[in-house]
Amino acid sequence: MKYFRLLLLLAFCLIPTASAQDEPYRDSAMPIEARVEDLLARMSLEEKIGQMTLVEKNSIAPDDITGLAIGGLLSGGGGYPQPNTPENWAAMVDGFQEYALATPLGIPLIYGVDAVHGHNNVFGATIFPHNIGLGATRNPQLVAETARITALEMAATGIFWNYAPVVAVPQDIRWGRTYEGFSEDTVLVTELATAYLNGLQGEDLAVLGTPKHFVGDGGAVWGSSTTNNYALDQGVTDVDEETLRAVHLPPYQAAVQNGALSIMISFSSWGGMKMHAQQYLITDVLKGELGFSGFVVSDWGGIDQISPDYAAAVVTAINAGVDMNMVPYDYRRFIGVVEAAVERGDISLERIDDAVRRILRVKFALGLFEQPFHVAELLADVGSAEHRAVAREAVSESLVLLKNEGDALPLPADLNTVFVVGTAADDIGLQNGGWTIEWQGVPGDSTIGTTMLEAVEASVSDQTTVIFSPSGRFRDAVDANGQLLRADVAIVVLAEAPYAEGQGDREDLNLPEGNVTLLERVRERADRVVVILLSGRPLIINDALEQADAFVAAWLPGTEGLGVTDALFGYRPFTGTLPHSWPASMDHVPLERMLNSAVAPLFPFGFGLTTTATRDFADAPAITDVYVP
Ligand code: BGC
Ligand code: BGC
Numbered sequence: 001m002k003y004f005r006l007l008l009l010l011a012f013c014l015i016p017t018a019s020a021q022d023e024p025y026r027d028s029a030m031p032i033e034a035r036v037e038d039l040l041a042r043m044s045l046e047e048k049i050g051q052m053t054l055v056e057k058n059s060i061a062p063d064d065i066t067g068l069a070i071g072g073l074l075s076g077g078g079g080y081p082q083p084n085t086p087e088n089w090a091a092m093v094d095g096f097q098e099y100a101l102a103t104p105l106g107i108p109l110i111y112g113v114d115a116v117h118g119h120n121n122v123f124g125a126t127i128f129p130h131n132i133g134l135g136a137t138r139n140p141q142l143v144a145e146t147a148r149i150t151a152l153e154m155a156a157t158g159i160f161w162n163y164a165p166v167v168a169v170p171q172d173i174r175w176g177r178t179y180e181g182f183s184e185d186t187v188l189v190t191e192l193a194t195a196y197l198n199g200l201q202g203e204d205l206a207v208l209g210t211p212k213h214f215v216g217d218g219g220a221v222w223g224s225s226t227t228n229n230y231a232l233d234q235g236v237t238d239v240d241e242e243t244l245r246a247v248h249l250p251p252y253q254a255a256v257q258n259g260a261l262s263i264m265i266s267f268s269s270w271g272g273m274k275m276h277a278q279q280y281l282i283t284d285v286l287k288g289e290l291g292f293s294g295f296v297v298s299d300w301g302g303i304d305q306i307s308p309d310y311a312a313a314v315v316t317a318i319n320a321g322v323d324m325n326m327v328p329y330d331y332r333r334f335i336g337v338v339e340a341a342v343e344r345g346d347i348s349l350e351r352i353d354d355a356v357r358r359i360l361r362v363k364f365a366l367g368l369f370e371q372p373f374h375v376a377e378l379l380a381d382v383g384s385a386e387h388r389a390v391a392r393e394a395v396s397e398s399l400v401l402l403k404n405e406g407d408a409l410p411l412p413a414d415l416n417t418v419f420v421v422g423t424a425a426d427d428i429g430l431q432n433g434g435w436t437i438e439w440q441g442v443p444g445d446s447t448i449g450t451t452m453l454e455a456v457e458a459s460v461s462d463q464t465t466v467i468f469s470p471s472g473r474f475r476d477a478v479d480a481n482g483q484l485l486r487a488d489v490a491i492v493v494l495a496e497a498p499y500a501e502g503q504g505d506r507e508d509l510n511l512p513e514g515n516v517t518l519l520e521r522v523r524e525r526a527d528r529v530v531v532i533l534l535s536g537r538p539l540i541i542n543d544a545l546e547q548a549d550a551f552v553a554a555w556l557p558g559t560e561g562l563g564v565t566d567a568l569f570g571y572r573p574f575t576g577t578l579p580h581s582w583p584a585s586m587d588h589v590p591l592e593r594m595l596n597s598a599v600a601p602l603f604p605f606g607f608g609l610t611t612t613a614t615r616d617f618a619d620a621p622a623i624t625d626v627y628v629p
Pocket of ligand 1: 163299
């Protein structure tokens, strides 16, 4: 067989009339490594550097994809087409792909996106709980299923590369990226991140995952950031190598063993050096010791942070082992700098070839040469009721019941009056949090989904009156005699405003004072008060907890409000357990201080009250408002 291929190859070289389509690298029956070598041998230096360049889609002049043989494009957070529909995404990405296929070698683009809780930049897509909520489920099969569905919705839009999962092990909940990680616990992160990766990639690499951010991003110290007005994000991970290896490295070990073929470098620093410059960790540890055979991608302009001297920064990063540079803006500058560095001998041709081999290997493995465009049959399933049913289940399993005095939950069916309280009770954007439609997330009707209020209305009996008040005043809630109505139950939804990355770094995690006064007010009008907290991390809730009969940590659940009401109304049990220790005060933050404190945490890691289902899930309300193309 091999000889036969070799003969064929020779024959093609000798017969000048052989069509370009017959080149060996295009033959999907050839072994991947042989395709890589065949293609690499045909590439000019310019084409190789093009493959190492990953450009943000709003910055690219489409003709440059062809002219500069660009290797990859991405949508950053909020990088959607206008109008934002799944169909338009597919058309946009296919359109860019055409420019790449028009190059002499026709190497397809790899297009990337942060689909970190579902395909979350896409209007109408299924939005799952953020990872912190999945951490509370302790359910690897379910996590894998959420990732599999994410992959299907991505493939529908022609995107086969996901900048997920975040495998950070957040040690300080003041970090704005806490919710992107599964847990404070390395073992749990490793288990769920591996499940996610396997679900996303499948048996035959349906969509490429990208464990990030290598390595130690979750260990950065408060106040050490030098980026913008950030405090912790992109800061310094101040631990010795033993701790770095024990706490932060294991998820990468597992990921590589489970077929990770792209890994993103962290903006953070370790040992006085930016991660993007760490030859020891990237080349010796990741590629050498762990045996990572895929490609290393930089974070957004991450290389630029190594040094104010851009050329020096690029040389350092590439020689440290970064294979593909995520260039948000000026890709011509990057390409020019690499060309000059190769000419000067500052970057060897061997290093360039190594980087390009790694990138091509993954493009072949992904099947991009055979299937460069969107998978049209899958478009109809984006945001389908079937997909959202899985998200709904994930929401139910992610809920952690922190208090349940007098068995306040589950709620009985025969309620007369239910008050629903809080702006967040009718706000899909607040349920979703950051990384949803926009980079920072956005309050309000940003996408399709079921709000808490809608979910409550769908869950109560026909005899029940549901009254909503954002402020919890209920001045107009009076009976026929003009008497102020009293509710059997008030469901109060409290929420953090959406944020992402360092913009979510917060020194003070105390629940705002106003939330407690709101609860006091509501208590006077309701027999039982159930609090639902939407947040990207534990907050200091002591006073609010006192005002509540039942208190539910719902994290950032996504589009499926019914997942919350299913548990409230007994269609599903509460089973979730804390993925983070819950501090009793800010003196307990970061985690290390809680572990060394004489005062106990408010709730320990793994805490969670349980209930049993009181109703048949088959009778629970259906998801109705699905996306229709
Ligand atoms: C984030 C990455 C993300 C990238 C692209 C960066 O700011 O740190 O996690 O993948 O942007 O959106
Ligand atoms: C992009 C994000 C990116 C961030 C980095 C934003 O403009 O939308 O994807 O992570 O910039 O600063």
